[in-house]
Ligand SMILES: Cc1cc2nc3c(=O)[nH]c(=O)nc-3n(C[C@H](O)[C@H](O)[C@H](O)COP(=O)(O)O)c2cc1C
Ligand code: SF4
């Protein structure tokens with residue numbers, strides 16, 4: 097490996113790539129050649145640093161200085177100032193939200209990273225994912241080497257049990273126990289599968305691990321295979337993640353070249369190979385039995401359990417299925433020991449959890465926190481609070497299976513059991529912040545629309561029940577709700593939860609139940625007062641023109657499809673006739689002076 | 696083969712044929728074959744499904760069942776430019792439905808449809824993992840983020856003139 101005096105890391109995660117990071121890399125490379133520095137300094141493409149809001153992000157090592165929102169014309173400055181003269185460019189070192197605070201110098205010292213602890217994401221953004229040697233340089237494949245040369249399969253399982261690791265795909269089942277079941281099956285053929293379907297519509301940590309550190313998944317699956325006695329692995333990846341698939345393919349090829357996959361791995365006689373299978377856009381395929389059917393090339397419909405996959409799974413053989421993030425922890429657990437891992441976290445939830453923090457929060461991105469961190473720390477310390485001085489309303493976790501956590505529970509330490517007690521769940525890790533402008537009835541409807549569309553239709557309570565619930569919510573948001581609808585929602589919810597075959601149906605009512613529980617007042621004002629305080633539900637909103645702001649240009653009147661805005665151009669303030677208004681919002685959009693508001 | 700199949704159509708079928716041959720023995724390869732078929736043809740008309748069924752030696756009904764189960768597969772051709780509007784949670788909270796409304800209004804079609812000239816189609820999709828840029832749309836391979844409805848006309852114009 098050549099030695100370079102400095103490395104320039106440029107994020108090419110989807111977010112940053114969208115804002116030009118590929119051109120930034122090209123400009124860097126061209127410029128380095130111009131300065132005769134191409135043999136001294138290396139530009140590396142890395143994946144998401146988790147600071148997407150401030151992308152494109154460039155980090156210069158060895159100093160570890162982060163530059164935010166780098167544009168093409170900044171490249172020359174970074175080279176001449178930092179790389180030639182050794183001076184940092186402070187103007188690029190502040191995040192939007194930290195502009196007024198003291199200048200942080202290191203990635204680790206910015207408020208975004210300070211409260212985090214990176215295990216699953218340990219390499220993301222720090223190594224070139226297309227170069228196996230960089231993974232190896234950071235203890236990569238050490239866990240596998242240790243296991244194959246010094247541990248029995250049962251020792252590996254024991255280490256995972258000691259770590260207390262629970263599944264990160266949502267359910268939180270203890271990983272060691274799952275492996276143990278599969279290991280105890282006597283069968284020539286067993287399978288190790290990875291769930292990279294990432295269906296929660298607001299989560300992308302699995303994608304980031306696949307794109308930023310694909311070898312950690314390969315190492316972990318090889319360890320799992322050794323532990324349960326399998327020779328074949330499948331990774332089931334969403335078709336929407338082409339970069340992840342590409343990098344995983346490269347990584348698999350490199351691992352084979354280095355003798356870390358294939359036959360006689362590390363000269364120990366152990367054999368393991370893996371394949372990628374692409375999903376085809378069905379949320380229910382994230383459910384384990386459906387996923388296995390889909391790998392078999394069939395319609396991804398869930399089947400009853402038992403038999404559990406560990407006994408009878410893919411092609412009828414004993415199979416383990418784990419989530420990407422679950423696997424990403426495994427090499428560390430085997431390499432440094434389960435006891436070390438178990439020191440982090442709470443009593444029953446060990447280690448860390450990655451969340452995709454998004455929505456109405458200043459710092460958007462992936463955050464990895466030790467279990468037990470409070471929601472407040474995530475939203476305010478790491479997330480930098482709510483933009484535009486709006487009031488916090490809730491965070492939503494667990495996606496379409498989860499629920500929301502309102503302001504009075506902000507200090508709850510996050511772990512599997514606490515979230516369930518609050519009526520939400522860990523889920524795969526979407527964490528969406530909502531502010532005073534978010535209508536909770538609308539959010540409940542949003543998630544139900546999702547489940548109605550994604551229900552596979554196999555069982556009636558899920559197929560028909562969720563549709564009925566959605567119809568009630570549509571009735572409420574269009575201003576035709578009655579109080580008895582709220583009771584009907586709850587009754588349906590109970591029946592759907594009890595009568596559905598798979599997790600999709602069993603959890604589908606959660607977003608409704610949770611918002612009904614914490615934000616009943618919003619439902620009541622929709623039903624009784626026929627009002628949506630947030631101005632989201634159009635039928636319950638009225639449009640007004642603020643007289644002081646109106647410049648009498650008449651544009652709104654021109655755009656109004658029903659001609660209900662009157663006034664004389666240049667002479668009088670324009671006015672909306674609420675009786676005729678169909679609430680299309682065209683006037684609001686047309687007005688260049690923000691004179692039209694909704695209330 | 697029907698007479699309207701042009702030379703390029705034939706090339707497409709040949710390509711599909713050779714992919715089927717390579718993957719025939721691989722258990723559970725139906726979805727992978729359909730994905731490749733959709734790459735080749737842009738969509739999955741019945742004649743392509745029939746070809747896949749004969750090639751893999753399974754009933755057409757099973758092929759059709761799989762095609763209609765997964766939202767990634769389409770029975771209709773897509774536009775030259777496919778606009779995907781993210782309706783994932785993070786984007787939704789940041790108003791992606793307003794972006795979708797705007798695009799639908801400008802193009803005069805709904806999500807799932809294609810314009811008459813075959814230029815644009817709209818697809819409402821879930822989180823594409825770029826929530827940091829919410830609200831996000833993609834047009835073929837290009838990603839546009841932190842959008843306001845006002846920016847849509849200019850973006851669409853670029854492609855219309857292309
Ligand atoms: C409807 C539904 C969707 C799911 N989607 C996912 C998913 O996208 N990713 C995931 O890892 N697990 C998902 N799961 C959980 C899986 O069924 C399974 O429990 C998990 O992959 C097991 O891995 P773990 O123990 O490592 O979490 C889903 C479950 C249900 C019921
Ligand atoms: S609960 Fe819903 S998604 Fe699950 S098997 Fe039944 S119908 Fe299908």
Ligand code: SF4
Pocket residue numbers: 641645646647648649650651652653670686687688689690691692
């Ligand atoms: S567009 Fe705005 S400023 Fe112009 S008349 Fe209407 S409300 Fe007044």
Ligand code: SF4
Pocket residue numbers: 639655656657658659660661672673676677678679680681682683684
């Ligand atoms: S919301 Fe639509 S109908 Fe109502 S006043 Fe504005 S433009 Fe006219």
Ligand code: FES
Pocket residue numbers: 297298299781782783784785786787821822823824825826827829830831
């Ligand atoms: S929710 Fe739109 S990119 Fe994630």
